[in-house]
Structure formats: C-alpha cells, structure tokens
Amino acid sequence: MLQFAVPAVACTVLLAVSGQPVSAADTPPVFTSALDLVKVTVTVRDAKGALVTDLKREDFVITEDGTAQALELFAHAGDPEGDDAREKALTLDLGLLMDTSSSMAPVLKLTQQAAIRFLDGVPRARDLITLFFDRDIRISRYDSEHQQGLFERILATRGADRTALYDAVAVYLARSEDSTGRRVAVIFSDGDDTASNVRFAELVDMVRASPVTIYVIGFQAGSPTNIRTMTASAVLRKLADVTGGHAYFPSNYRDLPAIYERILEDLGAQYVLGFESTNKTSDGKFRKLKVTVKRPDLRVVHREGYFAPEPPSAAGN
DSSP: OEEEEOOOOOSEEEETTTTEEEESSSSOOEEEEOOSSEEEEEEEEOTTSOBOOOOOGGGEEEEETTEEEOEEEEEETTSOOOOHHHHHHHOEEEEEEEEOSGGGGGGHHHHHHHHHHHHHHSOOOSEEEEEEESSSEEEEEEETTSOTTHHHHHHTOOOOSOOOHHHHHHHHHHHTTTOOSEEEEEEEEOOOOOSOSSOHHHHHHHHHHSOOEEEEEEOOOSOTTSHHHHHHHHHHHHHHHTTTOEEEOOSSGGGHHHHHHHHHHHHHHOEEEEEOOSOOOOOOOEEEEEEEESSSSOEEEOOOEEEOOOOHHHHTO
16 A cells, blocks of 8 residues: 655645534645556547547557556446446546635636536536635535535635645545545646645645546636746646646636536546556655557557555655
8 A cells, every 4th residue: 555644734624514624734644545456547639639439458558667567457438337347447536626715816707607617517426526725725525416506605705815726636635535436636726826835846746646637727817928827827737737637728718618528528538547566666666657559640648657655664654
C-alpha cells in the first residue's frame, strides 16, 4: 500500500452530509493506494482530433520506466456491460470543485451557469463530491439519488474572501481516495491561490500519485495578458495536463456547450488499463508511465505516472 501524508491544510472542512465540522489542520489526511493493480485512464484521438473508440486490448502497449507491462485489466466506457472488475473500473466518481472567493465575484454568474449546465449534462455519477472553497472549504457527498438539490446551493453561492485552491484539491484527493472507479474532478476557478498551506509543487506530487483525471473550466477575471492572470491559468493547465485531462477557458456563456460536449465525449470514450508492476521495489520514487497504440498516427492522453510505495520504515512514520 502506498501511503503519503498531505501537508497540514489549515482550513475547516464542513461535511454537509453530517453537519459536523472536521478540522484538517490537526490530522493531515493520508492517502492509501493499492499498487497490486495500477490503473491508467486513457483517451485516444486521431490526427484530426476525433476520439478513437474501437481499440482492443491487443492494440495497447504500456510501459513503466521503459519496461513493458502485461495488461491485467482492459475496459472501455463505450462497451456493453462486462464482468464485475470491468464495471467497477468504469464506474464514474465525480468531484466538483467550485471557487467562491472574492476574486471570482466578477465572473460568479458565469461560474454558476457553468457548474449547473455541466451537472445537467453529465451522466449521473455513482458518487459526487462537491467542494465550495474560498479561504475555507465546505465539502458535501451525494449519491446518485440525491444530487438535484445541489443546483439551488450553487445558485445561492456568493463570492467572498481569499482563495485556498491548492488546499481544496488536496482535500478532494483525500476524500475520494477510496474510489475503485474512474475518478474525475472538474474545477471551476480562476487559479489564483492566495490562502493555501499546501504549496503548488507539493500539490503536483499529490495529483501525480492519484488516478484522478482533472478537467478545468477556468475563468480569467483579469486581463489575459496580465502576469498574475497568466500565472494562474498556467497553474490550472498544469493540474489538468499531469492527469491526462484538459483545461478550458470560456469567455462567455456561449462557449460552454462545446466545452461540455468535449468533456462528455472524453468520458464516454475512455479506456481503463490495469497492470501489476514488475518492479516490486518499495523506494517511493516516481514511476513514469507511457501508453502507446500499435495503430499509427494516434495520440494517447493519460496521467504521467505514479509514486511507488515508500520503504516500510518511511511508510510507518
């Protein structure tokens, strides 16, 4: 089991499902990840950018640090129902992270419209985790039968205070850690963090260690040529890129339908590949993943890799 502690997140997490405040400052969350089977979510596009949905197990080659791995699991979102392992791997567990800080006030209405439109179009997830964040983080967990009331909550949101984006992503990763299916997070933010205790470099390592795929709907409250705006946008792009997701930056409401269509197309065309690593060393090092297909002129998108288990003495600390 891979274990690593998230740096202390100095914010109060309010669990709406229980109504009880939980402090993340005293006990940093610890991720555990079973490495018996490493899962990689993959999308494939052709030279024109069209999704490729007819690939088979034998079309894929996956390597870890340059060493070929044998596929133990293959599942495609567009296939009919299969065995239990495939179904669990394809189940969608969705995270919705919504920035409610004061810097988002100029684009708050667009953000609310974006979130509602997305939830209205996305297939019902088995599990939906929502985080509304400014300096504090408010987290709720919904099952597939109790998601409708979220629309009213989104519309009632008001922008205020500073931004703890990095802390919010870290908390989401910890809260969704027990998922066995596809973990997809959609972040609605301008990317301008002003309040987090987690540093960006630490967050990138956390995201790399997680199987989550991040899509960003980014809102540029300032001028696109402003250095601060450009830096914030680069942060959002990095979080998406390292997970095999994508960052989009709508300028108005009319841009949203095409963005949602692309995200939903991605989700409907994803492949999940699973392998048992041939490297049994517990050294805590980052392992680079590379997925290719035998058919020419195709582009494969997936997360960059994962961290190996820590040595027993380090994992116990």
